[in-house]
Amino acid sequence: xxxxxxxxxxxxxxxxxxxxxxxxxxxxxxxxxxxxxxxxxxxxxxxxxxxxxxxxxxxxxxxxxxxxxxxxxxxxxxxxxxxxxxxxxxxxxxxxxxxxxxxxxxxxxxxxxxxxxxxxxxxxxxxxxxxxxxxxxxxxxxxxxxxxxxxxxxxxxxxxxxxxxxxxxxxxxxxxxxxxxxxxxxxxxxxxxxxxxxxxxxxxxxxxxxxxxxxxxxxxxxxxxxxxxxxxxxxxxxxxxxxxxxxxx
Ligand code: PEP
Numbered sequence: 001x002x003x004x005x006x007x008x009x010x011x012x013x014x015x016x017x018x019x020x021x022x023x024x025x026x027x028x029x030x031x032x033x034x035x036x037x038x039x040x041x042x043x044x045x046x047x048x049x050x051x052x053x054x055x056x057x058x059x060x061x062x063x064x065x066x067x068x069x070x071x072x073x074x075x076x077x078x079x080x081x082x083x084x085x086x087x088x089x090x091x092x093x094x095x096x097x098x099x100x101x102x103x104x105x106x107x108x109x110x111x112x113x114x115x116x117x118x119x120x121x122x123x124x125x126x127x128x129x130x131x132x133x134x135x136x137x138x139x140x141x142x143x144x145x146x147x148x149x150x151x152x153x154x155x156x157x158x159x160x161x162x163x164x165x166x167x168x169x170x171x172x173x174x175x176x177x178x179x180x181x182x183x184x185x186x187x188x189x190x191x192x193x194x195x196x197x198x199x200x201x202x203x204x205x206x207x208x209x210x211x212x213x214x215x216x217x218x219x220x221x222x223x224x225x226x227x228x229x230x231x232x233x234x235x236x237x238x239x240x241x242x243x244x245x246x247x248x249x
Pocket of ligand 1: 008010082166170209210211232233
């Protein structure tokens with residue numbers, strides 16, 4: 001399966017900075033990248049980035065959140081069909097920053113994944129334990145609970161999602177799970193997906209959490225790590241390009 005390297009720009013960027021970043025990425029991308037590539041950008045920049053990547057067929061567009069509702073009186077929300085209209089192929093759901101700062105529950109995340117799938121947008125469903133949960137030996141239990149909610153709500157469509165294992169303690173901290181630590185959790189998630197669908201082998205499970213140019217190759221070499229969700233390093237073209245280049249076929 002082709003691996004996926006997805007950048008999560010978070011709440012960063014400007015019209016000028018986005019253009020400069022994407023031009024630098026375009027200039028450095030090999031004609032035939034070995035992996036699929038996506039950039040998940042703040043909603044106001046979807047139209048701009050959609051246009052900028054039109055000449056970059058290897059790069060797909062993604063958003064960072066979506067409403068669980070299709071339309072209506074939900075001030076401030078953005079629906080999956082709107083994302084689709086602006087060319088989004090992916091949307092991140094359940095990022096730990098949204099779970100932490102916006103009170104998103106497992107059920108809400110599952111509903112968002114469902115809304116995305118219904119509109120033909122692939123949800124990148126984030127799961128991951130906090131440091132306290134890891135230290136209490138609860139990593140497996142936490143990620144399985146988070147994924148179970150999405151499986152429960154999405155039934156047979158579950159093979160259409162992308163999963164991102166993002167240990168909360170590794171996000172933006174410079175601390176990365178070792179390739180072996182990450183692989184253990186990815187294998188747990190794969191087994192859980194296998195129990196839900198006979199298509200589990202084609203579900204991409206990304207690793208996210210301080211992935212960078214130096215550690216990408218060893219993480220991406222693990223059997224069940226099918227790509228990366230990249231925060232900080234996706235804002236620096238040379239780093240993002242090195243991660244793309246480090247991705248095994
Ligand atoms: C993220 O926000 O999804 C992420 C993985 O961030 P970082 O790479 O900066 O840790």
